[in-house]
Each structure stands twice: as structure tokens, then as C-alpha cells.
Amino acid sequence: MNELYLQLPHKCYRGTHNARVTGDYIYGSKNAYDAYEIGSSEDVRYVVNLGPGTKDSYDYSNWGENVELLYEAISCGDECRNIKFCFDCWPAMRESEYCANCHSSSNLFGCVGLRNKQYCILNKQYTKEEYEALMEKIKKHMDEMPYIAQIRNSKHEARNIEYRYGEFFPPELSPLAYNESKAIDYYPKSKEEVIAEGYLWRDPNQREFEVTLDAEQIPDHVRDAEEGITKEIIRCASCKKAYRILLREFQFYKKFEIPLPRKCHLCRYADRVAPRNPFHLYERKCECGGGTNNSQPTTNNGDSSSKSSVVSRPPDRMTSAIRTGKSRYANTAAHFHGEEPCPNEFKTTFAPERQEIIYCEQCYQAEVA
Ligand SMILES: [Zn+2]
Ligand SMILES: [Zn+2]
Ligand SMILES: [Zn+2]
Missing domain, CATH: 2.150.10 (Alkaline Protease, subunit P, domain 1)
Known part of the structure; x- marks a missing residue:
């Protein structure tokens, strides 16, 4: 990252x-x-x-x-x-x-x-x-005689789901399978999980194409690419499946001098979606350790030896990480909680094990204002 x-x-x-x-x-x-x-x-x-x-x-x-x-x-x-x-x-x-x-x-x-x-x-x-x-x-009548969908998991164990008045249509009536919809982007699940939860799964049709160009052979700069490339069947650099560059795409890339893609559109879509956090909220605490990069170091890990070891160092952001052990960023402005760690808690899509330093809105605004 x-x-x-x-x-x-x-x-x-x-x-x-x-x-x-x-x-x-x-x-x-x-x-x-x-x-x-x-x-x-x-x-x-x-x-x-x-x-x-x-x-x-x-x-x-x-x-x-x-x-x-x-x-x-x-x-x-x-x-x-x-x-x-x-x-x-x-x-x-x-x-x-x-x-x-x-x-x-x-x-x-x-x-x-x-x-x-x-x-x-x-x-x-x-x-x-x-x-x-x-x-x-x-x-x-819908309450007295609910629609019943029978769900089987991969071990063929069955369970019933009842749909009375007040429930949305059952997923078995959906025109799209789970893996064909945006649900799989927002809430990724395996095929087994999808089926066990009663959603539809549809394996994509296997289609064979005779590849005429490897993605690596596409020129680095679009100015070096000829229109003939729109006739090629290209092997995706990532998933190795076949894709093409359409004429209008080619013209667009040419016009704006954008390099031609070496990945198929599905891989490009996956790349765009990947940096988004999943739609799930975690209870977390603000990671702001308090103080600023000009103030005396805080010791929110309770380790006083780290305090003495950095007194002679210039007060930059990285020394903060070293001196506090926990607070990985030294604030540039005074915050409402002074030298103490921020007490604020919040819900966030950043999972606790993620590497980013996560601040509450107040601390974040104090830093960027
Ligand atoms: Zn691909
Ligand atoms: Zn905070
Ligand atoms: Zn703060």
C-alpha cells in the first residue's frame, strides 16, 4: 500500500x-x-x-x-x-x-x-x-399462507424460509444471480455461502477464443498503437481471458493519450472496486494520541524510556511513531483533547486490523483545517 x-x-x-x-x-x-x-x-x-x-x-x-x-x-x-x-x-x-x-x-x-x-x-x-x-x-392471506422457499446448502441439507406480507421478493425470483449483481462487490461471498443462504449462483459460460495478441505486446504509449489493434483478440495480463479493444474505445484512448489497457474490462472493474472498503461497520476508537509535533511527546503506551530517547530528535511525524509506539502520526495542530489521547469512538468501514491511521472527524478536521 x-x-x-x-x-x-x-x-x-x-x-x-x-x-x-x-x-x-x-x-x-x-x-x-x-x-x-x-x-x-x-x-x-x-x-x-x-x-x-x-x-x-x-x-x-x-x-x-x-x-x-x-x-x-x-x-x-x-x-x-x-x-x-x-x-x-x-x-x-x-x-x-x-x-x-x-x-x-x-x-x-x-x-x-x-x-x-x-x-x-x-x-x-x-x-x-x-x-x-x-x-x-x-x-x-399472505400472513396465514406464506410463500415457502426451500434452501439447500452444499451438503444438501434443507431449510425453509417463509415469506409473509412485509418481506421483499425471495431471491430465487431474482432475474440476476448473486454473482452477476453488485451484491458480490459489496458483500463478497463464496459460491457455497451464496447457495447456502438461498441466493442464486450462475457459473459464467465457458467460451473459447483464439488469442491473437498477448497484453504485453500492446505498446506502452498509445501513439505507437495502430487502429488494427481493434481487430485483435487480446489475452488479459491478469486473468488470461480474452478481450478486445473496440474502435470507439481506441479512439477515446488516442484522443486523451491514455495508454491502452492490458487488462480485460472485468479485471479493470475489479481494480477500481478493490480500494473501496466493504459495507460493514466496526466500532473503533480514534487513533489520535494527542499533543502536536511541537509538544512534549506523549507516552500512551506507558513506556517512559521511549520519551528520553527522542528528546534530541527533530519533532517530525516519523519520530512521533517511534516515540509513542502507538501514535503513528504527530499532529500539526492542537486538538480539543490536548495532550491526552482522543476519547472519541465511532463506527467505521476501516476494519481494526487495517494499516491506515483512523481519526475521528474532529481530530481529522483539526489536522486538515
Ligand atoms: Zn482479466
Ligand atoms: Zn479524535
Ligand atoms: Zn486528536
Whole structure:
């Protein structure tokens, strides 16, 4: 890992302009807990990947844009309100449950692919009164006769999962397998774990290609590459599978003088995702040891011998690491906790065993201000 990156403190989460939030990559939000990759949202929890204007929502991923009261919803957004257990419903869907691919409608239940409709159940039209009476019966029935999915692990041991009213669609109805979706990026699992937990797994089709160029043969500089390279079947330098560079890609790389990739697009995607922390929060304490690089060294490891050994050294960051043993960075500014170690605790996606120096927001801001 980058040496400089490891010598400097990092804020316990990535984000700015927030109040009362936990998670990572949070911007301009308040009262957002267990939230990842969100902007301008408030009063939300267990949410991922939300654009601006999301309010009062829970268990919701993708996309936001002036929505409120969304619960257990995926890819629903753009002026939606009071949507539950829905998938890919937008824009302006209202008061609907268990729907997929419906648009600009309200009061739908269990519908697929409807547009500009009201009071439909399983795509059938009802009056408002019929709809309301039936909804009551259906929810009661779903509680009394739940859908039961039987899950088998790799040892063929079976267990049942019951889905009553209030649960999202079972994963066995998902059009995507776990390993084909972004779930595998956010929560990496083995094939065995995926199957044992009742999700789908689909092995990719094995396809054979006759490779015509090794990635190492691609010129270092794009100016030395000819358009003919777009005809080549290239062997990825990392996974050794075949990939191609399309003409428009080639033109783009040429225009901006970007070197041609020696890895296939899947390996490049994996490289981009790898530096992100997994979406999991750990309880940790601020690692700020107190004092500054001009103050007398602190001894938060209780070792007074290290104190005397550094008095003659210049007060730079690395001497701090040596003198305190624990505090690996010497502050450049005074912090609210003075010479004592910072007492703040927080939730962070940086696992305790990671190498980065993790500071609470207050200590981090004191250093970068
Ligand atoms: Zn590859
Ligand atoms: Zn702190
Ligand atoms: Zn501090």
C-alpha cells in the first residue's frame, strides 16, 4: 500500500457536510445510518447508492431524486412516494407494493409493467372500494399462507424460509444471480455461502477464443498503437481471458493519450472496486494520541524510556511513531483533547486490523483545517 497514504491520518468515513451519519461515502445528509454512497438524503437507514432528495426511507438501494417513504425497494426513484417491496418502478409511483417495472401509477399491488394505472391487483383493474377491500384480505392471506422457499446448502441439507406480507421478493425470483449483481462487490461471498443462504449462483459460460495478441505486446504509449489493434483478440495480463479493444474505445484512448489497457474490462472493474472498503461497520476508537509535533511527546503506551530517547530528535511525524509506539502520526495542530489521547469512538468501514491511521472527524478536521 502507498507509504505516504499510510503515514497520514484518515477520517473515519468518506464524506462531507453531514450531521449524524454512519456509513461511507455520504455527502450533504443528515440522520443517515448504515448508509453508503448517498447524497442529500435525510432520515434514512440501511440505504445504498441514493441520489439527492431521499427522505424517510429504509432498506432502499438505487436511486433517490425526490422520493420519500420507500421501504425494501430497489431501483425505484424520481418522485416516488410510499413504495414498498418494489423493483424498478419509476417515475412518480405512489402507494404501491410488490410491483416490478411499473411507471407513473398509484395503488398497485403485485403488478408488472403497468403505466398510468390506479387500483390494480396482479394487473387487473378494480374500483377503489374493491381494491381496498381486497388488499385487506390479501395481506391477511399472505400472513396465514406464506410463500415457502426451500434452501439447500452444499451438503444438501434443507431449510425453509417463509415469506409473509412485509418481506421483499425471495431471491430465487431474482432475474440476476448473486454473482452477476453488485451484491458480490459489496458483500463478497463464496459460491457455497451464496447457495447456502438461498441466493442464486450462475457459473459464467465457458467460451473459447483464439488469442491473437498477448497484453504485453500492446505498446506502452498509445501513439505507437495502430487502429488494427481493434481487430485483435487480446489475452488479459491478469486473468488470461480474452478481450478486445473496440474502435470507439481506441479512439477515446488516442484522443486523451491514455495508454491502452492490458487488462480485460472485468479485471479493470475489479481494480477500481478493490480500494473501496466493504459495507460493514466496526466500532473503533480514534487513533489520535494527542499533543502536536511541537509538544512534549506523549507516552500512551506507558513506556517512559521511549520519551528520553527522542528528546534530541527533530519533532517530525516519523519520530512521533517511534516515540509513542502507538501514535503513528504527530499532529500539526492542537486538538480539543490536548495532550491526552482522543476519547472519541465511532463506527467505521476501516476494519481494526487495517494499516491506515483512523481519526475521528474532529481530530481529522483539526489536522486538515
Ligand atoms: Zn482479466
Ligand atoms: Zn479524535
Ligand atoms: Zn486528536
